[in-house]
Amino acid sequence: MSVFSRFTGRLAGVGRLALAATLAAPVVALTVGAPPAAALENGLALTPQMGFNDWNAYGCAVSESLIKSTALAMHDNGMQAAGYAYVNIDDCWMTSARDSAGRLVPDPAKFPDGISGTAAYVHSLGLKLGIYEDGGTATCAGYPGSLGHETTDANTFAAWGVDYLKYDNCNNQGVSARTRYTAMRDALAATGRPILFSLCNWGEESVWTWGAPVGNSWRTTGDISASFASMVSTFHGNAGLAPYAGPGHWNDPDMLEIGNNGMSPTENRSEFSLWAEMAAPLLAGTDIAGASAETLNVLTNRNVIAVDQDSLGRQGTLVSSVNGLDVLAKPLANGDVSVVLFNETGSAATISTTAAAIGKTGASAYTLTDLWSGGTSSTTGDISASVEAHGVVMYRVSGGATGAAPSGGVHALGAGSCLDVPNFATTQGTQVEIWTCNSGPNQIWTRTPSGQLTVYSGDSTRCLDAYDNRTAPGTKVEIWPCNGGENQRWTFNADGTVTGAQSGLCLDVTGAETANGTAVELWTCNGGGNQQWSLG
Structure with missing residues (x-):
């Protein structure tokens, strides 16, 4: 052991991280990898945000009529009642040039009532409106970006009644994400309007290490697509980042592809379960007005949503991962633990863990509630199920005491x-x-x-x-x-x-x-x- 290790081991009341910073050893490594700072102080996203975004299903074909029909469908089909609050406009909503005052201009053909008129309608239903911009000189689709226009654009969004900003990363001119995203954070704060700030820089620059005081969530991976392979890759890219998430600041593995015909019903349930277990934002990216009963049944499963929205705000972590058979555990505010048994493989398999492994102790028996079937069972400690290929079994485990979160x-x-x-x-x-x-x-x-x-x-x-x-x-x-x-x-x-x-x-x-x-x-x-x- 080095002299440094012997020295730190003998100091009372001084953590190794703090001491390492004091001694200024590898300063760059410590700055990049330090535990997250306090969350952004805007009072928003104390649980992961829930809502809709048009991009996955519609791409550039966004319009006022689409946003209004989606909001009305969410109001009527049970999604709003289940907790979905934001109706978010993605790229391509604006004209190709700013006006003479340097302000962004909604495309009048797509948004004849403007963004403010669309926002007023969405608000009339008790929902909130989100919008898209980019932290570069142009959006990913080539429309005007906000780099150098942060104050003007933040004031414009606030005046329109916007409640949520998704801020992308294209055409960024090599300026660091932290610099660009902090500038927009400050501009939004100066408006005085509560606007949830979603950082979309694709997991670059280790955003999770500095994102907490800058935004309410941050993308941890590249773009997801409607396939099982993409979903699994995204899951693995996000699963190891639990220490950086919490109330007001969340790891975001991208929008849900449920209902977009790229995955089976089994795979859709897996995605929803994994995202909830990881305390991820739940942003539906499908045709909500035309959604099937099967799709809505997944998106509005209140038992699973309750795991995602649990007030303790812990992201679930991998307890074990062996040959494509995964066990995740997420401690909950009432002392229960949510457990997901996930089978990545192409054949049915038995996946097992124990109450002790997920942090449960002190009971002669534990109650298992299956969050998809609603059935209950009891166990003295073993937690095991046969899980279909590409599927999950998701339990809420109650009884006994719960130890420290993973x-x-x-x-x-x-x-x-x-x-x-x-x-x-x-x-x-x-x-x-x-x-x-x-x-x-x-x-x-x-x-x-x-x-x-x-x-x-x-x-x-x-x-x-x-x-x-x-x-x-x-x-x-x-x-x-x-x-x-x-x-x-x-x-x-x-x-x-x-x-x-x-x-x-x-x-x-x-x-x-x-x-x-x-x-x-x-x-x-x-x-x-x-x-x-x-x-x-």
Whole structure:
């Protein structure tokens, strides 16, 4: 262990993150990966926003009549009653040039009553209106952007009665997203009108590390499409970012594709369940006025919506992910835990976990409520179901006590600690260790679909790696730039062990020690407590 590690371990009352910042070690890495700041103080999105956006179903074919008919349908078909509040206009709503005063102009053919007239109608139904703009010189479809016009445009939106701004990232002239999005945040705040601010910079620049005081939500991935493969990829891109989400500031894995004919009914239920479990914004992107009963039944499942809208505001995390069989857990405000068993594979499979693994303890029996069928059952601790291909089973688990929410870390169960990169290092070859869980960026690991475990983000991304491709017991486990090697692939097994794909050996806390700073290595699998791990 380094002098820095020994020094920090002896300081009382000073967190490692704070001390590292004080000593100014890798300042850039700490700035990029620090835990999120306080949420944007506009009082909005205390639970994830719910509503409609026209882009997925209509593209540039937006109009006043479409927005009004959608709002009326939401008012009448149960969506508004289920919690959907925003009716959002996407790109292509404006003319190709500003007016003589430099203001944006609604296309008079598409919006004969203007945005203010459309907003008045939407408001008359008890709903709210959202609009789209871009933080560059032009929108993604080529219409005038807001870069350099933030104050004028914010004042225009406020005067029109806009309640929500989706702010895109095209044609940004190389100006950092943080600079551009902060400028619009300040302009919106200066209007005095509450306007929910949705950052749409596609997950670039590690937006989750700085987005909380800037916007109410931020896109964590590229654009989704109406296919199961796209949905799964988007899910994995968002699932590891739970520590950055909370009331007023949410990870956004993009709009829902439910009802757009690219996925089966089973896959639609999976998307809705996963988005709710991840406390994601629920923005329907389909033809609402013409939606089928099946589509509306998914979009208005109040048991699942209650998980998304839970006031505790925790994003669910992966408890385990083995060969396309995933378990996610989300603690809820009343002490229950929502559990999703997700089968990514093409065949039905049994997926299992336990009450202890999801943070439940202290009861002789737990009640499981199936949030899709409504049925209930009880268990003494095992949670298991046969899950159809591409499907989910989603339970609300009640009874007993609920421990601390998962932190997004890899937990060493025997030591009660987390897998940790010492001193927030990014240097290749740094051996990993265990340390008291603190949700620091050096403890947040993301499991990729190919079986890698990554830490940090952007240019600093590192993979968990078996040193020098070695396969002998005692091999150092370290961080290294990701290269796709077999020595960087890991399997989370049902018995709690984590094995290296190349070696078949188990991830092991050296000597079964429990002290902070104990090194992690590969060792012959033996079932010991120092080889038991959980993800999430």
